[in-house]
Structures are given as structure tokens and as C-alpha cells.
Amino acid sequence: MPLKLYDLAGAEDDRRFSPPCWQVKMALKHKGLAVETIPWRFTEKDAIAFSGQGRVPVLMDGDTTVTDSWEIVRYLETTYADRPSLFGGTMGESGALFIKFWCLQAINPLIFQIILPDLLQHLHEKDQAYFRESRERMLGMTLEDAAAPHDATITALRTALTPLRQVLARQLYLSGEQPSFADYVVLAQFQWARSVCPIQLLAQDDPVYQWRDRLLDAFDSYARGALGYPV
Amino acid sequence: MPLKLYDLAGAEDDRRFSPPCWQVKMALKHKGLAVETIPWRFTEKDAIAFSGQGRVPVLMDGDTTVTDSWEIVRYLETTYADRPSLFGGTMGESGALFIKFWCLQAINPLIFQIILPDLLQHLHEKDQAYFRESRERMLGMTLEDAAAPHDATITALRTALTPLRQVLARQLYLSGEQPSFADYVVLAQFQWARSVCPIQLLAQDDPVYQWRDRLLDAFDSYARGALGYPV
Structure with missing residues (x-):
């Protein structure tokens, strides 16, 4: 099952401009992990209420939900430690x-x-x-x-x-x-x-x-x- | 034989104010390497002419002379790789x-x-x-x-x-x-x-x-x- 990422979008679903979301998407590519990105707008707070806060990126990995771009990237580094390192220590x-x-x-x-x-x-x-x-x-x-x-x-x-x-x-x-x-x-x-x-x-x-x-x-x-x- | 370091000094021999020299001295401490520092002034170009340039820090490690603070620190990291790392990769x-x-x-x-x-x-x-x-x-x-x-x-x-x-x-x-x-x-x-x-x-x-x-x-x-x- 691919990971899922709530990703800020503009007028069109595929206009994705959020820097923290780009950080996470590049980190996922670096780790070689497939992800399904879900377009999300600033005012769609209800859609991510399950994450306990109101901002993207929100990553879902099976039953695990991670918020905050830095915490997501640390999660990827630790959880997928056998894949190319994002930090090198x-x-x-x-x-x-x-x-x-x-x-x-x-x-x-x-x-x-x-x-x-x-x-x-x-x-x-x-x-x-x-x-x-x-x-x-x-x-x-x-x-x-x-x-x-x-x-x-x-x-x-x-x-x-x-x-x-x-x-x-x-x-x-x-x-x-x-x-x-x-x-x-x-x-x-x-x-x-x-x-x-x-x-x-x-x-x-x-x-x-x-x-x-x-x-x-x-x-x-x-x-x-x-x-x-x-x- | 301890290492030797030409280190910028002020009016007194032990007033040492050069930031690049401080970088090297802290790196030497981190590596646990003893060093003899030699007070040097901006105008004493002759004293370090052997290094092929006119600025400090200049490190002497046996027959090896290294100039430029960044190159010196890289030299220490490589040469003394068995001691605590300065960069961690x-x-x-x-x-x-x-x-x-x-x-x-x-x-x-x-x-x-x-x-x-x-x-x-x-x-x-x-x-x-x-x-x-x-x-x-x-x-x-x-x-x-x-x-x-x-x-x-x-x-x-x-x-x-x-x-x-x-x-x-x-x-x-x-x-x-x-x-x-x-x-x-x-x-x-x-x-x-x-x-x-x-x-x-x-x-x-x-x-x-x-x-x-x-x-x-x-x-x-x-x-x-x-x-x-x-x-």
C-alpha cells in the first residue's frame, strides 16, 4: 500500500506550491517510496482533523499518521533506515x-x-x-x-x-x-x-x-x- | 612530537584572536591532539614563507605543512580518522x-x-x-x-x-x-x-x-x- 500525503494545492488540483510539502515529496523520492498525494486547500481543515492539527504536509503510512515536515522526514529516515539516508547521521x-x-x-x-x-x-x-x-x-x-x-x-x-x-x-x-x-x-x-x-x-x-x-x-x-x- | 601551529597574536604573545586559528585549535582539542602554538603577527610573512603563502593558521605535523583552516581541519579528520570525528561523514x-x-x-x-x-x-x-x-x-x-x-x-x-x-x-x-x-x-x-x-x-x-x-x-x-x- 503506497503512502499517502496531504499536499497543498492551488486553483488546479495539480498546482502544488507548499515548500514543506516539496521537502517531504523529495525526501520520499530519495527513499524510493511511492506516495499518493491528495490535493488539499488551506480551508479544508476538516479533511485533516484526524491528524490533530490543521496544516499540511500530513503523511499516512498504514495506520501511522505523521505531521510537521521535519517530523515526517525524521520518521522516514528512521522507519526506512535501510534505504538511502537523508541526513548521513x-x-x-x-x-x-x-x-x-x-x-x-x-x-x-x-x-x-x-x-x-x-x-x-x-x-x-x-x-x-x-x-x-x-x-x-x-x-x-x-x-x-x-x-x-x-x-x-x-x-x-x-x-x-x-x-x-x-x-x-x-x-x-x-x-x-x-x-x-x-x-x-x-x-x-x-x-x-x-x-x-x-x-x-x-x-x-x-x-x-x-x-x-x-x-x-x-x-x-x-x-x-x-x-x-x-x- | 606535538603538532605546531602558527597562531595570530596581538600586542601580547598570548592574546590570540583569529577566528580561523580558533577553529583549528578547537578541532585539535576535539581530536585530543597536543599542539604547540607559535605566536605570529600579520607582518611576519618571512616566518611562514616556508608554507608558500602568507596567512595563518599554518599547521606543521612532522614533515607535513598544511595551510588554510578548512584544509587543516579536513587534514586532521582524515589523518586522525581513529579519533572523534569532526564532521560525522x-x-x-x-x-x-x-x-x-x-x-x-x-x-x-x-x-x-x-x-x-x-x-x-x-x-x-x-x-x-x-x-x-x-x-x-x-x-x-x-x-x-x-x-x-x-x-x-x-x-x-x-x-x-x-x-x-x-x-x-x-x-x-x-x-x-x-x-x-x-x-x-x-x-x-x-x-x-x-x-x-x-x-x-x-x-x-x-x-x-x-x-x-x-x-x-x-x-x-x-x-x-x-x-x-x-x-
């Missing part, structure tokens, strides 16, 4: 955790500012009011005020990616010569953007672009094949 | 490399701005002109212009430490339940400050302060015992 797991928090601080807010108008266009109609209300409360400003002029923010984003770029000057992936969870954490940010926004965030001669390209090719172009924009 | 090494570049981008420039006036006071007299000339060229401004008002920069530093603080909400060290090289990379930034500057960078109720305190206690209070300020 405690220190690798700690490094991936740091990179996850770095993304949230340094990368996520900049991409959010850039893609916000496009993201709004691609939300399901029934999520529009919820998204606006919850995000405006979180941000303490209107979504129109939160959206930044693109050029300056793209420049800031490229500068913010400096530590990743410096690692990639020495090795093919953030995790070494093979990709692993630390790579998927950052890729998930770009999948979020690509799924809703036609703006090119990275210059083609940027090693980060080339790294992302390799990850888009991975697992039979799994991430590249997602509904979105070829940027 | 390829993914851990990659995580530590990322954290090293993150420090250079996000932490180092802020600490530099805060401690600069004090750092100048503690340089050896013969290094004063070299330091000023080389740093002003690097920065494109006078050292007086580079020094920032403290309060705002300390606030910015504490904000910049967010990803570390978030990891420490889940575990005792950046590397897991035991410290390792990723921890020493960040500790080295604080050792740089502590060795020359009496300003308190961290609030005592900050988990980062408590983490640093545990590292200052490690290896019989090796880092705590260094000449500097008890902040």
Missing part, C-alpha cells in the same frame, strides 16, 4: 536542520515578497480570503504592502544565497557529491516560486541555477515536471 | 562548510563592526599600519567609518543568530547532543570578540549564550581560559 541531520532555519530567515521572506502577486492569482478561490486574512495578521500589513518591487528583491535574494553558492564552488550539491535532504530544503523554496510565478529568480550562469537544474532533473525530472513555469 | 562536513560560509556572510561583518575599535587597541604595534591599510583597502572605507554604533549592531547580530538559536531549541549543540566542528566554527567568532572586546554581545538568557558557555567549559575550559574579557 546526526551531524548531517543537524546541518540540514540549520539550513532549514536559515531558509526560513534568509530566503523565504524574499521569495514571498517577489512571488506574492502571482501566488494570489494561483490560489483556489475558496482559499483567497483565508490566505489574505491569515498572512496579513502574520505580517502586520496588507499583502499589497508586503509585495516588494522585484529588481531590488531579486538582487537581495541572490546575495542571500551566497553561502550556498560558496559551497557549490567546491562540490556538486549542498550535501556533497550526491543530493540529500539539505538540498531538498532549499530546492523546495524554488519549487514554491516556480509553481506560481514566471519571474526568473536566478541568472543562468549562477552556480545556484545549475545546482537547481541538476535537482530538477533528479528522479526522472520529478520536480521539473510539476505544474508551473519553466524558470 | 560527508553530509555533516557539508553542513559545517555551509555554516562556515554563513558565518562569513551573516556574523563576521557585524562582530567586526562592533569590536573594531577594541581590536585596534590590542594589535601588536608592528601590525597597526598593515592592518589599517589592508582592511581599509578590503572595505573601501576608513576603519573609523567601518565601526558601527554598538546598540543597533548588537541587535542585528542577535537577529542574525536566529537559525542557530532555533537549532538550539531542539538540541544542546549545533552538531547534535555533542559539540563538533560546526559548533567550533561559530564559537570562533565569539572567541575573536572575547579576546579583544569587553562588550557583551549576547544576553545571558539567550540560548546562544548558554550554548557558548557550554563550549567555553569544554576541554577543561580551554576557550574560556584564553586571554581576553569574561563576556
